[in-house]
Amino acid sequence: MKRYITSILLGILSCCSVKVMAQWEDAPTMGVFTREELSMTDCAFEKNAPAVILLDRARSYPGTNNELVTDRVVRIKILNDAGLDYANIKIRYYAESDFEHISGIDGVVLTPVEGGGGMDKFTLDKKNIYRSKINAKIGEVTFAMPGVKKGSVIEYRYISTMKHYGGLDDWHFQSFLPTLRSTYHLTLINNSEFAYRVQKSEELNMILKPEPNKGTIYFEMNNVAGLKNEPYMDSRQDFIQKVSFQLAAYGSYMGRSKYMNSWDEVSRELLNHNSFGAQLNKNLDGAKAIITAAALNRTKEEQLSALFNHVRNHFQWNGFYGMYAGGNGVKSAWNSKTGSCGDINLSLVNLLAEAGFEVKPILVAERGYKKVNTSYPFLDQFNKVAAYVTLNNRTYLLDATDGATPFGMLPESLLNTTAFVVDRKKGTLVTLQRPGEGYVNIYNITASLQPDMVASGKGYVVSKGYSALNRMAARVPGEENFIRKVLVKAYTTLKVDSLSLEEKVKPDTVQLTQRFRFATPLEHSGEYFLLNPMPLSGLDKNPFTDEKRFSDINFGATQVFSFNYHLTLNDAVTIESLPRNLRLKLPGNELEFTRRVLREGNIISINFRFEIQLPYYSYQDYDMVKSFYKQMYEYLDEQIVLKKKG
Template identity: 25%
Template sequence: MKQIIYLYLFLSSLALFSQSNFNSQHYKVTLGDLETNTFEKDSTANALTIYELGNSYVDRYDYDLRTEIKQKIKILNKEGFDKANVSIHLYNKDDRKEKVDNIVATTYNLVNGKVTKTKLLEKDIFREKYDENHTLVKFTLPNIKPGSVITYSYKRISPFMFKYEGWRFQSDIPTLYSEYRTSIPGNWFYNIKLVGGKKLTTNTSKVEKHCLESSRGGYSDCGVSVYAMKDIPAFIEEDFMTTRDNYLARVEYELQTFKSFDGIIHNYAKTWKTVDREFKTDKDIGKQLRKSINLEDFLQPEVINESDMLKKANSIYSYVQENYIWNGDYKIFQDVSIKNLIKSKSGNVSSINILLHNLLKESGINVKPVLLSTRNNGFATKVFPVISDFNYIIVQATINDKIYYLDATDKYLNFGDIPFRCLNGYGRLMDFKKGSEWIDIKPSRPSNVLYKVELNFDENETLSGDVASRRTGYHALNYKKSYYQNKDAHLLKLENEFPYIDISDFKVTDKDITSEEFNESYHIEYNYEDTGDHIYLNPFFVVFFNENPFKLQERTYPIDFGYKDTYFYSLKLNLNDNYSIVEMPKERSIALPNNAGRVLFSTKFAGNSLVMMMKINFNQAIYEPEYYQALKEFMSKIVTIQTNSILLIKKK
């Protein structure tokens, strides 16, 4: 009788589980997977990975790397239908190529209380050439509806053991359970890297004896590992971040050594000492860096004979900026040719900045190349050398004991500035005498925005006045490009941003496109809201932040502005004897924790004038996720301050 009761309670609890919960423990689709159509932990989710499994191992007969994939996904609404579109990326090199086999895909629906299955047909699987080294195998699961559960599985077969299959635990939808199993023969030794900062819920390893054998009696043991994560939130991209690949939870493999059954060891991973030596003798970058240059072929005599080394460096930098155009190519280890650059006046990053390097070096200036990975390319690995992580090169110049970082690919850059794309934390300084080292890459000067506005009422009740603005650093760079690339469009954009003002006498006072600052001034006529005896004015006709850029409930990756900056706005409103102020915004002082930022907003009435000032400081270039809620509230208050109005009343 007790056994019957226990069985009844078990079946009852199982039925209750299946009606209200997803089965994240198995690939098999349950009634609970189909009946549960909401995800309480993330009400914004359009789809949900219930269960996923990867299993990578080396075939004992042909030594190919085999990876078996299983996915079970819940489609919560129509916006989640795109998860039914599957693309499998296959790599090929010369006569070797990856293959995919055993594709099985099924859509499950609950129709009138009954489970229906719709299988993917072979004819609906397509192949598409992506580029010379990649092919896509694509399919779309059939009969998708809100509430569907889809499953698909396949096996990828690869002859490329140096590309051991990595695994992503996180994607743009929540994941309940993700597991990756690996079996790696002792012949292959990999550097294994866990990225993203999330903790594994399972991390086990054991040794399997004689997992791989050779025809001559040799054998290898295998290291068998299991990695798993549970309840992984969706990764949602937001403003002020580098590439998402820096933060997605995943495991990656980098082949270090391979030992064949005859005992020969092949080294793939290298030390920086080895990399430095190879880099120096490389047929592309190394060879180009060693080229000698006849300065008379490039520079005017007055530049060559200039005794002030900083002035000389500035002139050389300007020469390269003005005479050679970057073609947008980030390839830094191939197609590097100063000869072709000189001939065509256009080239990739390496060609332009190596020409700059060589001209400075030939002029007696201490220079070294610096390898970078740009913001969109991800962080370069620091644990061990991975040259393929780098996609950019700049020049370090030391002049009068001061260090400058130079990039001649952008004609708007001031000497000592580098493009925003290069602000990715650090780079590798390639010093061929002392050895390479990691260095921090930071902006050379502050980035600020400052506005000074003075408005006056005349006897005809017209409100007009003058505006002066100054931008420095990256704020100046963006405005220089906007203005000098199309002056008419720049002015039109300015007028469209402020529809209730008329602009005249627009002036830019800077000398050229590489000035450190961008200064503009203009006269405005303010078309205010007049409701009889009352006038409403928004004192912020310039708004630094129209809306709060931070909207997530939680952000698990850093807020990366790239640089520290300051915003300053001052207004002097001169009233004539016909007006008095009834209501004006309250003064505010708001600080981020640890003095990481501050907003000061003050209003004073002196004589017959209102003086208002707002200053916003972001004292850090990068804020850790712990600051997110404070930054979110900080930005919200800034937006609120900028939408406040001043109420004026006409005197009787």
């Protein structure tokens, strides 16, 4: 399946009077499965799938008081033992202020009788349905379908009731599992208009049936392959087959109003919103004293840094994302010293504006969330708000919920993303990129071959930029975790100890120096001994081995790996062969690998350098990138071959 995504934006309008049907005329009978469903042993278009979604069907319609009611039916066939976990069902819902309620849960399983001769039927016991709180906003209903084995067919149903249509979520036609049939039917409330956007592969067909006179629309997709996570993949949301909704217009006794049909309307709506724009002119307690203290710094950049660091040290982030302040506003969050992303970063905008900086709120979408489609002013494309400052012909994006990224350095999660600067005069879409230094690792390894054929010595590594930030994060559980995850990785024969770390944080960058001792035994076959310096290079295993790829490749920023290895041999061995000198590159030097090998007496020096100059590749370039990595890792696997004398 190709990754290529097409998007369609249309408007649908409810009629003045809608007759609500709470049941589907074509709803399948509970627990009655077809012969094909019962006898299926694999998925025709994804042979290795552990399970397959036979049906995922939902219908949303207004309740008696215009609540958003959704009935859902899911059927899954368990194809092998690896799919048994898909019988453990989790349904998450919006629990805050009792916004959403899950009811009408029912389930049934048909399982083949051992030895053949029919099916056993199991029904879900209501006593085995559990409810819990994930956090203050999200609740979860969990239950395990009974009697499930390889070959079982399971079905479960439930009803979601939300207080209003503001909770209308995306409908996903795709998941980790392949899906035979996925359908969604939406009925709108009176006097409303919703925009919808379809995201799908050009190779997949969609059945789309709008009925404007009835205020309904129907979507259906069939035979959709599962989407797995891929190395250097941005959010699954960027590639998954789905339909998204956003309120486009609403009506009342005062007339009809349009709602965010352009980016300028997004700015106006947000700046007029009580939990956004109205929070930007608050007098935070103690702000004047904080600003006065920051002004003692010599330069404006230092003053800006001081205010930014004060806010992120002042607050405890509660883990909640979003762009709006909480119900009690930023002043309450400021005084309590805890809050959501909206509370914290809108407080930062307040403080910087009072200090005289040119600052605006900016909506951002982290790479793990979704990619912004600039053609459509959908607010749900963003998951955070931050502060955007212009100073001395330079811009700074400041996120006070990020406690690790140094002032002036773009957060790693926002590399190569699109953001929206909220401004009453003219909102602006901007691309966020990291100029200059991205990921840098420079290795210097000095080793000696011992009489017992163990290569041991010292390592000196300098990591800069995002490489340093990532390695600094690995220190938190302790030294052993750092050694295991950063230095040893999958190379279990490599032993590392005597680790020391030295951190230097400066505006715009960070550096981490690592010193350690190591020992690694040589592999041997008869009288020959093999040594591969690869485990000490800092490179992971080849990430691009899959035959096909569905998503684009996003390395985030430029990357440099430099490896200098010096090995002193003992007098008991001779050199049989060494790795070759070589240079491997893509056109334009976007990816480049060079290696030089030198022998001087009993000292072998191996120097290689790997650079990624272009951080982003389309899925269409995957074969080219895959071929480059395949050749590079074949070269990296070349061994130093030694032979014992005599």
